Amino acid sequence: MSMWVLWLIAAGVLFVVEMFTFTFYLLWLSLGALAAGLVALVLPDAWLLQVVAGSLLALALTFFTKPLSERLRNARGFKDTGTEIIGRQGLVVEPIEPGRYGQVKIGGDTWSATSTVALGKGQQVIVVRRSTTIIEVERWGDMY
Numbered sequence: 001m002s003m004w005v006l007w008l009i010a011a012g013v014l015f016v017v018e019m020f021t022f023t024f025y026l027l028w029l030s031l032g033a034l035a036a037g038l039v040a041l042v043l044p045d046a047w048l049l050q051v052v053a054g055s056l057l058a059l060a061l062t063f064f065t066k067p068l069s070e071r072l073r074n075a076r077g078f079k080d081t082g083t084e085i086i087g088r089q090g091l092v093v094e095p096i097e098p099g100r101y102g103q104v105k106i107g108g109d110t111w112s113a114t115s116t117v118a119l120g121k122g123q124q125v126i127v128v129r130r131s132t133t134i135i136e137v138e139r140w141g142d143m144y
Helices: 003-021 025-042 047-074 081-085
Strands: 089-094 102-106 109-114 124-130 134-139
Touching: 003 025, 003 047, 025 047, 089 109, 102 124, 102 134
Parallel strands: 109 134
Antiparallel strands: 089 102, 089 124, 102 109, 124 134
């Protein structure tokens, strides 16, 4: 199998995994693998150049797009849908133990959740913080 095909497969796998993480880091690695694949297509025996080209592109995208994304997030009118969940009320559907994940249903969505206190199934909670895919909750009565 040609090296450019392997790079293309790696780029595709990284892109698909990126779709599940929403972080952009794997997207940049995917584009780096795609660049390495293009180099491999032109120069099939220059494997070191392929790795260097892919790595440089991924690093450049990682470092230079961060200020752009910050500017976008701080722009007037930008609305991050992820922050809207903070302050909403939910229902524990899978018990939460400190240091272990449980599940909370908010509206029609189910989220993995953590808490500093044990929360049993059926308790009402409020979302106090959100990371990429995990929310932190507190018992509803503790805050309000």
